[in-house]
Amino acid sequence: MSETLQTDVLLKLNNVSKTVASGSESLTILQGLSLEIKPSETTAIVGASGCGKSTLLGIMAGLDECSSGEVWLQGQPLHQLDEDQRAALRAKGVGFVFQNFQLLLGLTALENVSLPIEMSGKYNFKESQALAKNWLEKVGLNHRLTHYPRQLSGGEQQRVAIARAFACEPKVLFADEPTGNLDSDTGHQIIELLFELNQHLQTTLILVTHDDYLAQRCQSTLRIEAGKIS
């Protein structure tokens, strides 16, 4: 196989397995997974608890390493990169939204959003601040700029997380149960926001969810059962 991948595939998994040591035995979480996701596609990964959904998301995003197989993201072989190289790749074109928001508690809403913009190296401090402010306005939080995460509601925190994820204009956005910690009304609002921004920016969206409504909104669905695609 060549060391680059054709550009019409954003993410490709080739026979990916993941095993972890559990005491003296080894436990297989994912087994021989292969798949392709095209740019701008929206994909939902669904399955029962403990089937390996989140592990798969972690491997796709380069947050975790696979035990065997190949993972190509934006033409880069993740399986051959070390942690820092994967981090550099994430900084350039990958966004994240987590179930428990994962905001930095010591930073204000504005700082939480401007930090990755500045880290991408494309903008200076002032530009980052302006961009972040703009994004927080888009998610309806212009009145909460200087608030700390603990001063915000769950829905507001997730909005900050979404603003943070889109602010770097990533090619691909990974979301792990983005509505899992929210009530259904707020959950729906967050989903609408996510898809609206996704359409607007033509971002590839890959999300792990239990929420049927959310899964139905996606163009394709990957069902995982016992570490395999069913």
Add this chain to the structure above:
Amino acid sequence: MRFSKLIHLSRVLLWREVRSGQMNIIILALLLAVTSATVISVFSSRLDAGMLDKSTELLGADLRVRSNAAIPPSFYQQAKLLGLKTTTTLEFPSVVVAGNMGAGNMGAGNEYAGDEMALAAIKAVDKGYPLKGSVTISNTLSSEGNVVHAGPKPGEIWLESRLFALLNTKIGDQVEVGRKTFHITAVILKESDRGGNFYSLSPRLMMNLNDVEAAGLVQVGSRVTWRLLASQANANDHTLDDYKAWLVPQIESFQNIESLSDNNLAMSGALKKARSYLSLAAILAILLSGIAIAMAARDYAQHHFDTSALLRTLGASRAQVLTLFILQLIYLAVVTSMAGLLLGTGIQELLVEVLRGLFSNNLPPAEYSAWVIAAATAPFTLIGFALPHLLRLGRVSPLRILRRELEPMSWNIGAVYGLAMAAIFALSFWFTDNLLMSAIVVFGGFVVLIILLFLVQLLLRIGDKIVPTHRINLVFRFAWQHIIRDTRSTSTQILAFSIILMVMMVINNVRTDLLADWQKSLPDDAPNYFAMNIQHYEIEPYQKALDTAGFGRKPLFPMVLGRLTKINQQRVQDNESINQDPALQRDLALTWDKTLPEGNKLIEGKWFTSDSGDNKQVSVEARLASRLGIEMNDSLTFEVASESFEASVTSLRYVDWATLNPNFYMIFSADVLQHLPASYLTSFHIPKDKQDQLTPLIRSFPTITLLDMSMVFKQIQGLLAQVASAVQYLLILVLLAGLVVLMATLHSSLDERIQQGAVLRTLGASKAQLRASQWSEFALLGFIAGLIAVAGTDAICFFLYNKLFELDYHIKWPLWVGLPLASSTLIMLFGAFTTRKVTQRSPITVLREI
């Protein structure tokens, strides 16, 4: 749940926690607290016992009765009845003659055939002497000597080396004492119970008591001093007290029960000070450990709110949940106490080793109570510092299972601090037996800490306002933001470390500067010999002789020996609060002078002016005045050779005893003493290369007593150095305790740091960026701590030097750069080590756990 089940569960839980490393800080802190407590408790107990031993050694007995006439037989009978050992010494001055006085049985090689005479301080000792302490003798003038616990045999005498020079004799020669001739069999190098009056020393000649009568030395009316020496077999029984109680009513006016002399008191004073320093260091170590325990306990409780809520949901009562956690604490206390006691015992042995030489015998073992106090440290610190946090575990609502944000109520902040202070105060009072010092350390320390905490927070807030964050590189900005975000936690960390640095620096400064000052205050030509008993007709020839020999001489002082008998017409012997003071039990050296002598400084009043010449004034040394309660304008009555006279106090003086010049407690205006018969004393410096000129000087002026001061100098310097190194050993414990506090503060923020690290890495930060940010944060913390420490050190030293040591303090500028840099590096390395997990764990694992 049954109690046995609780015990089992608590053991299982504790073992898991210990294995996972969750309990490391509590264990370390407890261990340090118990170790420090053991060291100080056991060591102090041994030191106290040793000091008692030392003083008995200096007396030659546990108790000594001095009398101008033979001791009544009833004194011996009563002692025997109580099971005490006794012996007798007899001291008197006498002229001894060397030479060919006997029947031709002169020592081999003696080329001297004439008569050579000298005044000797004769000490006749009985069988059993010395009951405590020892005599060091030698067979040659230059060798090291052997320690013996007996006096000369009948027919033999031992001489001090000065007497050999005066008599121009050597070992094996004969000397006539009274009507009898004796063989010289040894040189006396040291006599542990020599003591006595510093100003009336003549060279020693020691003989057997049985020879006194045959020599016809003691007649009715002779100036002799009899001493009864008594000692008990077992240090812990009370027979000595019983004997003393029996003796007191029997004592006549010409008899007294003797206590230690001034010189010996100075030695025990220095040791007491050393003990205080050591206690202070130990309390500091325990206090710091306590702080670390409190932080770790708060952390521990917070991590266990969920467990507690779960147990409550499953039906456990509050009491059961609480018991479960408290049982774990009890196990910890028991195990760490045992380990700490062992470790502490080892370290105090090391301290004893450092102070070896101050005590001729091994230090006696500590009392049992010392071990009990040490063993009580762990429970006390746990109750004082950990309990308030752990009790919250009993208050967790089972509803927390559903609503994680529900936290149990905290204790009232006053109660938390109050309990901690009470615990540390109780421990400190136990160790030091000193209420005032404990109060100052604990409550004063608390107030200072609060003020400092406030100041550091203020400093950080000002920093937040003035630092242009947007101009700083992203990595460093993140570090800076972390520091100023939670100013309370940051200032605690900064303060913990700056206090440790400060303590180390202050002690180091004091040690080096005091030693340096002591050496500086003794220039190369400082007097190293005292000459006493100079008669007025000898002044001129003696001074001439000193000048000819090239010995640099200091001023000459007249001296009259006299006793202080009344203060404001009140007999001092009737005043129970002062009548045991050594200065009242012996003749004081009284002098007069028109100018304030070198090394003296007026604290109150005026020096005698020429127009106040006949006003009967006296200037008193300030510390003696405070000891005896003498104030300005008091009237003092003195007795010199049964003549009594009065003088009023017109000034108080500070005397620098370290100058090695002749120093006096009492200096009079000339009119008071001038008409009394006085002898003179002076001091002078003999350069090393001119030591051989000393013998002709001694021979030309045989009645003048010479005292070698370089020995005294060496002894004091040795003492200072030993005490300083003992303090340094304990400082290591303080430093370790400080590091545990630092570890506890870092550990309490570790969860947040790990989460932050994972989020930042998810957002694309590299490991190097994360490290740079964290390390620069620690480096900055260390730098600020170093700055505060150096400023604090200068402030404390300035105060100490000016108020206590009367020295000039010079700000040490290089430290203003060196210390912040050193502390910055140290904290950075330590912080990097503690938070290494932040970059080691995969971000996804971390994010999943939260």
